Amino acid sequence: MxxxxxxxxxxxxxxxxxxxxxxxxxxxxxxxxxxxxxxxxxxxxxxLPTPVFLSLLHHKEIGRYPNLLRPTTFNEKILQKSLRPDPWFAELTDKLTVREYVARKLGEEHVIPLLAAPEIFTREVFDALPNSFVMKANHGSTYVEVVRDKSTRSFEQLSQLANHWLTLDFYKIAREKHYREIKPRIFFERLLLDNNGQIPADYKLHCFGGRSGKPLIYILVISDRFGADTRGDIYDADWNHLDMAIGAYKPSPKPAPRPENLDAILAAATTLCGDFDYVRVDLYAPDNQIYFGELTFTPGAGVLPFTPDRIDYEWGRLVPDAFLSTRPPLPMHSVSAA
Incomplete structure (x- = not known):
């Protein structure tokens, strides 16, 4: 991408x-x-002042101006979180520092093996990488490069891409304030493949009310993410296929069968969302294994179109108003505790 x-x-x-x-x-x-x-x-x-910028952006993508003082929709409340992020958002959004949190909460075996996280990407780092891997940047979305066969890529190609990523200020795209605190880094992970040699589907679990211990969870399943026929299907926690769409993803012609390890997927998401009123937990579940992807507190930057539009209001009722919340800040060391 x-x-x-x-x-x-x-x-x-x-x-x-x-x-x-x-x-x-x-x-x-x-x-x-x-x-x-x-x-x-x-x-x-x-x-442009940030509230004005976000209002124009919301109108462009959603078709209406947001109410930032009395938010009611999901997107409006996500915009509110972008303006006033909780103090631990940055550390748990950073794709490198979040790994420790996940290892403590869920277990080291559910963290994708880290191959390298160099201060500087050098030829020596490239030469030491295995034949297949994934190169990522920690400070934003879409900074992902899948390498299936290193012999087809050169150090110069990947270095140029990595250096380009490092110059990008992800905050400027949609003013998600917590991204300003993340120091850009390049890192390399093991390439996850299922038994058929395919990149597994991406399970994006929208978790509401995690602090209650019994969150309400909706699952967006993105299949063939790096292929030519990317699809996005939404299911509830009982794996009922829902007649709705998020963003530009088109649903599959036929719903996927219920995963054998669905209960384990939901249990992992429940564990990881337990400190938050809302978070999106991304997981991979190839061949009955479970691996962590990322935590996202402001999905779509608060300008995420829903089809039908009423879902924006329905999901909005599930997210507390951050400006009215009286709960105290939770320090990172408390969040990280197992």
């Missing part, structure tokens, strides 16, 4: 201007003007 240096609203494509021969200079003039206009547009966005 490709990212750009420009600050973009979600769903807005970036504009790249490749080098052109001199004889094509005249034909590329409109492209250059477009690039200049985009840079001006992005600069103007960066000057």
């Amino acid at each position: 490709t990212t750009t240096n420009s600050v973009q609203f979600p769903g807005e494509a970036g504009t790249s201007v490749p080098q052109q021969p001199a004889r094509l200079a005249e034909s590329t003039a409109p492209v250059r003007r477009q690039s200049t206009l985009r840079k001006l547009k992005e600069a103007a966005k960066s000057l």
